[in-house]
Amino acid sequence: MRKVFLDYNSTTPLSEEVLETMYPFFKNEFGNPSSRHSYGQKAMQAVDKARLQVASLIKSRPDEVIFTGSGTEANNLAVQGIGLNRTSCQKHIITSTVEHSSVFNTFEELENKGIKVTYLPVDKNGLASADELKKSITSHTQLVSLCLANNETGTVNDIKKISEITKEKGIFLHTDAVQAAGKMLVNVEELGVDMLTVSGHKLYGPKGVGALYIRRGVKLQPLMNGGGQERRLRPGTENVPAIAGLGQACEMAVENLEENMNYLKLLRERLEKGIINTIPKAKINCSSAKRINNTSNISFSGEINEAMLVKLDLKGIAVSIGSACSSGSEEPSRILSAMGLPRSELYGSLRFSVGLNNTAEDIDYTIKILNEIIN
Numbered sequence: 001m002r003k004v005f006l007d008y009n010s011t012t013p014l015s016e017e018v019l020e021t022m023y024p025f026f027k028n029e030f031g032n033p034s035s036r037h038s039y040g041q042k043a044m045q046a047v048d049k050a051r052l053q054v055a056s057l058i059k060s061r062p063d064e065v066i067f068t069g070s071g072t073e074a075n076n077l078a079v080q081g082i083g084l085n086r087t088s089c090q091k092h093i094i095t096s097t098v099e100h101s102s103v104f105n106t107f108e109e110l111e112n113k114g115i116k117v118t119y120l121p122v123d124k125n126g127l128a129s130a131d132e133l134k135k136s137i138t139s140h141t142q143l144v145s146l147c148l149a150n151n152e153t154g155t156v157n158d159i160k161k162i163s164e165i166t167k168e169k170g171i172f173l174h175t176d177a178v179q180a181a182g183k184m185l186v187n188v189e190e191l192g193v194d195m196l197t198v199s200g201h202k203l204y205g206p207k208g209v210g211a212l213y214i215r216r217g218v219k220l221q222p223l224m225n226g227g228g229q230e231r232r233l234r235p236g237t238e239n240v241p242a243i244a245g246l247g248q249a250c251e252m253a254v255e256n257l258e259e260n261m262n263y264l265k266l267l268r269e270r271l272e273k274g275i276i277n278t279i280p281k282a283k284i285n286c287s288s289a290k291r292i293n294n295t296s297n298i299s300f301s302g303e304i305n306e307a308m309l310v311k312l313d314l315k316g317i318a319v320s321i322g323s324a325c326s327s328g329s330e331e332p333s334r335i336l337s338a339m340g341l342p343r344s345e346l347y348g349s350l351r352f353s354v355g356l357n358n359t360a361e362d363i364d365y366t367i368k369i370l371n372e373i374i375n
């Protein structure tokens with residue numbers, strides 16, 4: 001049976017070059033980067049190289065990048081680290097209703113601890129408006145966190161426009177760029193952000209490693225106590241193989257960005273055209289917004305997405321309903337709900353996210369099977 005993985009927003013396979021880069025650090029080059037001897041130095045060199053590679057992906061300085069144990073951890077550090085865990089009175093932070101759970105649930109927790117939170121509403125494309133943001137800012141506002149690209153719909157926020165507002169008001173701006181990195185140009189200077197998150201396993205690197213860009217001069221509180229690694233912001237011995245792998249993945253993402261973006265676009269267009277032309281009730285969500293090239297969220301009105309997912313899986317095709325982090329629950333997607341989708345579309349939506357290992361034949365097979373399932 002053909003196997004077609006169309007869930008690259010949940011994770012990606014490791015690229016061969018990344019695996020090769022990681023391998024020595026599991027074996028002979030196993031040193032602790034904090035050690036002074038040659039073993040340690042070798043390991044530290046690998047971490048420093050990776051820092052340069054991440055920095056070149058996001059166009060920052062290397063000393064503005066720290067490594068974390070995941071994208072989730074980087075998001076937590078960014079949001080909680082802005083001194084919020086000291087005094088909770090009179091502090092206000094802003095996010096949107098369509099953020100990834102690692103941001104959204106962090107805001108909810110802080111809200112439970114007494115911090116004032118605004119969840120910006122979004123339009124049908126999942127976008128929060130700059131005017132709405134402006135209106136919600138008070139003299140106590142400290143942080144705005146909005147994703148660069150949405151993991152369920154692919155919608156890209158105009159972070160540059162948002163940063164003009166936050167800069168003027170002297171508020172920190174964090175963006176979760178986990179889905180954007182490797183699929184569009186990400187430039188921290190152009191975006192004007194103070195903090196930005198990437199994750200290894202969403203760009204053909206390993207799982208369990210992430211990076212947080214922290215603009216020079218921005219002071220964060222660590223989430224944990226321990227040694228002095230990563231400028232004390234992320235204590236604990238560095239995961240050297242994973243960090244080296246993330247670095248390599250970033251380097252390859254920079255080198256091949258244009259080509260990759262074009263290829264993903266080709267595949268997605270083939271998929272969307274094929275579905276729209278053969279399944280009349282299919283509707284592509286957020287298609288009028290700017291999107292990353294690999295993501296297609298499609299509503300099949302009247303169908304049950306759970307059932308479709310299982311039937312597709314039986315034919316070897318992997319897709320998702322919403323994000324992997326919230327599956328298992330019976331609730332419809334929080335993100336699509338926030339966009340105001342009608343009930344029949346909400347329960348009939350699937351996320352297709354294509355990747356570099358997909359082929360045109362994968363797409364054609366998927367369209368054929370979808371037709372069989374729906375008719």
Ligand SMILES: *Cc1c(COP(=O)(O)O)cnc(C)c1O
Nearest residue numbers: 070071072100151176178179199
């Ligand atoms: C996957 C994802 C994360 C979490 O990254 P992990 O490394 O899996 O913790 C955060 N934000 C977005 C938008 C994601 O897609």
